[in-house]
Amino acid sequence: MVQQTLGDIFSGYVQKAGAVFSNRNILSHDHMPEQAMHRDEQMQHLATILAPSIQGARPSNVFLYGKTGTGKTLVARQVTKELEKASDRVVVLYMNCKMKRVADTEYRLFAELSRELGKTVPATGLPTDEVYRIFYEAIDSRPQNVILVLDEIDALVRKVGDEILYNLTRVNTELKQARLSMVGISNNISFIESLDSRVKSSLSEEEIIFPPYNANQLKDILSTRAEKAFHSGALGGGVIEKCAALAAQEHGDARKALDLLRVAGEMAERKKEPTVTSGFVDAAEDKLDLDRTTEVVQAQPKQSLAVLAGILKLTDKGEKDIQTGDIFLEYEKISAKCGLKPLTQRRVSDLIAELDMLGIINAKVISKGRYGRTREIRILLARPAVEKIRRVLERNYLV
DNA sequence: GTCAATTCACATGAAAGAGACCACGGTCTAGTG
DNA sequence: CTAGACCGTGGTCTCTTTCATGTGAATTGACGA
Secondary structure (H helix, E strand, C coil): CHHHHHHHHHHHHHHHHHHHHHHHHCCCCCCCCCCCCHHHHHHHHHHHHHHHHHCCCCCCCCEECCCCCHHHHHHHHHHHHHHHHHHHCEEEEEEEECCCCCCCCHHHHCCCCCCCCCCCCCCCCCCHHHHHHHHHHHHHCCCCEEEEEEEEEEHHHHCCCHHHHHHHHHHHHHHCCCCCEEEEEEHHHHHHHHHHHHHHHHHEEEEEEEEECCCCHHHHHHHHHHHHEECCCCCCEEEEEHHHHHHHHHCCCCHHHHHHHHHHHHHHHHCCCECCCCCHHHHHHHHHHHHHHHHHHHHCCCCHHHHHHHHHHHHHHCCCCEHHHHHHHHHHHHHHHHHCCCCCCHHHHHCCCCCCCCCCCCEEEEECCCHEEEEEEEECCCCCCCHHHHHHHHHHHCC
16 A cells, blocks of 8 residues: 555656656766866866876976856866876876865875775774875875875865875975875865965965856856756746856856756656746745755754754844853753753854854854953844754754 | 043963774684584 | 684874963043143
8 A cells, every 4th residue: 555655656756757857967066067168278277287297297286266166176177087097197186175074184184095095094093194104105106196186175274274285295205206296176265375385385386266157157057957957848938047147146156056957947846847937946046045054954963053042042032132141041051951961151152153154143253342242143044944943953852 | 532541251272181983902712623 | 723702002083171362342540631
C-alpha cells in the first residue's frame, strides 16, 4: 500500500523531472562548463603567467580577486587543467580553503595537500612540522612544477593567520628539484592589504582582477546554460532577463543568477507547470534568501542559538536598542531554564559578533559616552525568516 | 562658554586550560598449530 | 607464535575562561572671559 504510493510519487517525479528540465545539473554550482564566457582576457592573462612552468621555470605567484560568482574559480580551474594536460611536469593542487574540515588549520591544510600528492597522513596525532616535512618531501620527490591554487584564501588566513602563506612562499628556497608557485583566489579585495608586507609582495607578484558581470553578460551565460538545462520552450519570455537583472543588482554574481534560474525551474516543476514564468523567479528569490538563513541558523551550536533566542525574546518585548548586557542577562535565564552550562560574558560577546558576521543580526558597536560602549543589536530579517528561526529554536527547546 | 579629565560598559586581544579526538608503540591475551 | 584487544603517551583541535588592555563620547568640573 505504502510502497504503491511511494512508487507513484517517484515515478511521477521521474516523468515530471523531464517536464521542464532536460538536465538540471548544468545549473548547479559544481558544474564546470567547457567555456568561461566573457572571461577571455583573464584566461589569457593567467595562462601567460603560468605558461613558463611547462618549460620547468617557476611562474610568478598570482593573485586573483573579484566578487563571488565572477568566474575566478572557473578560470583558474580551466587554465590549470589545460596546463596539466600540456606538460607532465606540472602538477596542480586545488584547495578550497572554505571547505570546513579541510583547511581549518595549518596541519589540516598540509595533510590534505600531502594526500593529494599521494601520501597518507593521519587526520591528527602528528606534530605539525612532521606534516610539513611530509608535504615538503612529496613535492621534492621528483622534478616538477607544483601549482597550488588556494581558493577563498582569505578564509584560510582568517582561521590560521598569514604565517602559513609566508612559509609557503619560502618553500622554494628549500626545494632541490621541484618548484612551487601559488595562485591565490579571494573575493575580498581589501584582503591583500591586510597581509604582512613580506607575504603581500611575494604572493601578489601578479594580480588579475575579475570585474563583475553586467546584466548582458549574465544573460549570455544564462542563455547558454539554459539551452542545455531546459527543454525548448520551457522558459517563459523575460525569465532569463529577470534572473540576469536581479543578479546584476547584486554585484553581478553569476552563481546567484544560476541559482535563481534553477530554483525557479524547480518550483515550476513542483507546481507541474510546463513553463517557467517570471513569477517563479520572484518566488525563487524569496526562497533562496529564506533557505540561506535557516540553513545558517540550523548549523549553529546550541549556545549560539540560546543567545539568538535571548535576542529574539527581547525584540518580542518590543525593546529597542538592545545591548550586549541585556542579552547576556536574558541568555543566562534561558540557559538556566534549558540546563545549559552558562558561558561568560566574554564568550557571549564573541557569539554575538559571530551572529552578526553571519548576517542574522545587525550588531553595531556604539559608544554611549558616559554610559559606556556596547553593541546595539537588531534583527535584520524579514518576518518569514524570523518565524523560521523561531521554529529552529523551538526544535532545540530554546523558546 | 570652553576644554581637558573622568567615567562607563563593554569591545577586543592574548594566553592558557579542558576535554575530545587520533596515531602510534608497547603489552597482554586468547587462539592456533 | 601471532593476531587482535587494550592502554598509555604525545600530539592536535575546538571551545571556553581568565586576565589585561583599549575605546569613544557623554558628563563633570575647573578655568577664564
